[in-house]
Amino acid sequence: MRKLEPGRLIIASHNQGKIREIAALLGPYGIEPVSAAELDLPEPEETGNTFIDNAELKARASADLSGLPALADDSGLCVDALDGQPGIYSARWAELPWSERAVDPAADAGEVKVERDFSYAMQRVHDELLAKGPEAGRDAHFVCALSVCWPDGHIESFEGRVDGTLVWPPRGDRGFGYDPMFQPIGRKETFGEMDPGEKHGMSHRADAFRKLVEALIG
Numbered sequence: 001m002r003k004l005e006p007g008r009l010i011i012a013s014h015n016q017g018k019i020r021e022i023a024a025l026l027g028p029y030g031i032e033p034v035s036a037a038e039l040d041l042p043e044p045e046e047t048g049n050t051f052i053d054n055a056e057l058k059a060r061a062s063a064d065l066s067g068l069p070a071l072a073d074d075s076g077l078c079v080d081a082l083d084g085q086p087g088i089y090s091a092r093w094a095e096l097p098w099s100e101r102a103v104d105p106a107a108d109a110g111e112v113k114v115e116r117d118f119s120y121a122m123q124r125v126h127d128e129l130l131a132k133g134p135e136a137g138r139d140a141h142f143v144c145a146l147s148v149c150w151p152d153g154h155i156e157s158f159e160g161r162v163d164g165t166l167v168w169p170p171r172g173d174r175g176f177g178y179d180p181m182f183q184p185i186g187r188k189e190t191f192g193e194m195d196p197g198e199k200h201g202m203s204h205r206a207d208a209f210r211k212l213v214e215a216l217i218g
């Protein structure tokens with residue numbers, strides 16, 4: 001297995017929440033994270049059918065364009081009672097339907113860049129669970145696939161997972177995405193309420209990272 005040398009590593013993501021977490025997880029290893037957004041690298045279309053497929057295509061696109069090794073993360077929330085949805089469509093569930101979009105003309109015209117609001121996506125998860133009826137369970141898990149691609153095309157991928165329960169209403173504003181509605185097993189706080197360091201100790205991203213570090217760094 002190829003080792004990841006200290007030095008610059010592209011973080012092939014345009015999600016600030018993820019970039020923040022990945023930079024914190026990489027902190028101890030002498031690796032300097034550079035975000036794809038900083039280098040103006042485009043966001044490839046996520047055409048894969050699995051988390052790993054999508055992580056690999058994002059890592060490959062950034063490594064090809066930058067000539068540096070690139071790390072991509074594809075992740076999402078899988079709800080048992082919804083047959084694993086939203087899954088690889090977790091980011092896409094946060095996209096408002098066209099009928100609800102033109103509220104802010106400046107945002108609609110692309111003049112302002114707004115941080116993605118996940119209240120709509122969380123509401124959708126909640127509504128779809130309610131539609132399943134009172135028997136539908138609240139079990140869910142997050143999955144995180146991490147892929148490192150080198151400029152010569154060599155690629156290594158890892159997957160992590162954390163199990164939990166969905167709560168309603170959402171609680172806390174410390175994480176990102178679906179964090180406020182996800183309570184990991186054995187804890188009273190949601191990921192949205194937790195200290196970021198605590199989330200890094202138990203999250204799907206931390207689980208995938210442990211595997212990556214063991215294989216590529218340790």
Ligand SMILES: O=P(O)(O)OP(=O)(O)OP(=O)(O)OC[C@H]1O[C@@H](n2cnc3c(O)ncnc32)[C@H](O)[C@@H]1O
Nearest residue numbers: 013014015073074075076077090091176177178179
């Ligand atoms: O593809 P990039 O540019 O990395 O950014 P993205 O936000 O589009 O990321 P994904 O395609 O991997 O979509 C995953 C979505 O799943 C959600 N998600 C992933 N990890 C999460 C976490 O730790 N906490 C909460 N939500 C998470 C979050 O809403 C993400 O937008």
Ligand SMILES: [Mg+2]
Nearest residue numbers: 014046074091
């Ligand atoms: Mg994405």
